[in-house]
Amino acid sequence: MASGEVLDTAALLAWPVERMSGSLVVPGQRAELVRISPDRELALDAANLIWELPSDDALDRARDLAITTGDMAGLSAVDFELLALAIEMGATLVTDDYRLQNICELGGVAWSSVTTEGIRSMWSWELRCSGCGLIVNTPDTPSPDRNLGNCRECGSELALRRRR
Ligand SMILES: [Zn+2]
Numbered sequence: 001m002a003s004g005e006v007l008d009t010a011a012l013l014a015w016p017v018e019r020m021s022g023s024l025v026v027p028g029q030r031a032e033l034v035r036i037s038p039d040r041e042l043a044l045d046a047a048n049l050i051w052e053l054p055s056d057d058a059l060d061r062a063r064d065l066a067i068t069t070g071d072m073a074g075l076s077a078v079d080f081e082l083l084a085l086a087i088e089m090g091a092t093l094v095t096d097d098y099r100l101q102n103i104c105e106l107g108g109v110a111w112s113s114v115t116t117e118g119i120r121s122m123w124s125w126e127l128r129c130s131g132c133g134l135i136v137n138t139p140d141t142p143s144p145d146r147n148l149g150n151c152r153e154c155g156s157e158l159a160l161r162r163r164r
Helices: 009-014 028-036 038-046 056-069 077-089 098-107 114-118
Strands: 005-007 092-094 125-129 158-162
Touching: 005 009, 005 077, 009 028, 009 038, 009 114, 028 038, 028 077, 056 077, 056 098, 077 092, 077 098
Parallel strands: 005 092
Antiparallel strands: 125 158
């Protein structure tokens, strides 16, 4: 299954191996993996990753973008190649690196973060009246007891509901 995703090394460490099939990576990540997690590097042989080097043209475009946004200084060579590969392939760059996310956002390159993609059980919640449906702002402090309180409009109990 072609997923059209370029995975940074954090994704290679965090994602289930079967989730990565057909994803793009750069050869320089192998050395990073050997350094950080040799066992993981072995496991990835079974992951059906596509090891690809970006073209010089894509590297030039990535360089222009990184210079424009001012993020160049903090990028590693591997980060930079991942960015160029995403640009070249029109793929989504999966990264938790805020510099890369920033460049993608400003440069119109699709990106997603490693953790929200990898952990399916993350939800966001809203506090909602069980009677009239009023959505109440989430408090910024923990509740003193487990009582969520009552609706200021109709007095019914408030409940936590999954957002969306
Ligand atoms: Zn209500």
